[in-house]
Amino acid sequence: MEVIAWVLIALCFVIGFIGLVYPIIPAALFIFGGFVVYGLFFNFADLPWWFWAIEILFLILLFGADAAANAFGVKKFGGSKAGLWGSTIGLIIGPFVIPIVGILVGPFVGAILAEILFNKSTLKQSVKSGIGSVVGFVTSVFTKGIIQVIMVALFFWVT
Numbered sequence: 001m002e003v004i005a006w007v008l009i010a011l012c013f014v015i016g017f018i019g020l021v022y023p024i025i026p027a028a029l030f031i032f033g034g035f036v037v038y039g040l041f042f043n044f045a046d047l048p049w050w051f052w053a054i055e056i057l058f059l060i061l062l063f064g065a066d067a068a069a070n071a072f073g074v075k076k077f078g079g080s081k082a083g084l085w086g087s088t089i090g091l092i093i094g095p096f097v098i099p100i101v102g103i104l105v106g107p108f109v110g111a112i113l114a115e116i117l118f119n120k121s122t123l124k125q126s127v128k129s130g131i132g133s134v135v136g137f138v139t140s141v142f143t144k145g146i147i148q149v150i151m152v153a154l155f156f157w158v159t
Contacts, residue, residue, distance in 0.1 A: 005041035009034045013152055020141050020148070021103050023091050027144065028062040031151050038159065051158050058151050065143045070107075073136020079111060079129030080121075086114025087133035107133040 012034035019027025035055060039047060070091075074084045087107040094106015111133040115126035 001041070005037065008037045008041075012037060016148060017145070020145050022095055024095075027148065028059050031148050032059055034152075035155060038155075047155075047158055051154065054154065055151055058147055062144055062147055065140060065147065069140035069143060070133065070136040073132040073134070073139060074111060074129055075132070077128045077132025077135070078125060079115060079132050080119050082114040082118035083111040083126075083129035083133065086110035086112070086118075087130075087136070089114075090133070091137060104134055104137070107137050 012030045015025060016027045016030035016034070019025030019030060032055065035047065035052075070087060071084055074080075074087055079087075087110050090106035090108065090110020090113075091103070092106070094102030094104075094110070096102065098105055108130040110130075112123075112126040112130040115121040115129045116123070121129070
């Protein structure tokens with residue numbers, strides 16, 4: 001039974017890290033789910049209250065970092081709310097239309113199309129917004145990856 005528990009915990013962590021680049025997967029929840037699986041199979045008392053407090057703060061930080069990094073990237077490069085929404089929609093649709101590469105192409109094209117269609121921006125400005133969306137996404141993945149590594153490392157340190 002112990003082996004099954006650790007396999008499920010590892011699976012949660014792996015899916016969590018895959019979720020860094022596939023935004024349709026709630027990465028942070030899978031990481032947190034690994035902690036819950038541990039508590040269910042072993043004992044929640046093995047994980048002290050301060051562990052849960054820190055992990056919940058990291059969880060909140062992960063959700064905020066995702067939205068903030070994307071918005072920052074689009075805004076920094078002169079994009080608008082339309083560009084931000086187009087980037088987000090492209091980020092969700094892109095990997096399904098063009099596997100692997102769609103993760104970067106989707107938000108880029110989504111931001112460009114939204115800027116052109118809804119803000120009547122020039123092509124040059126729209127492309128800048130698209131570049132900003134990609135920069136925001138890459139920054140978000142990097143930031144969330146570091147936070148998730150810290151979360152998992154803290155878990156293993158405590159256990």
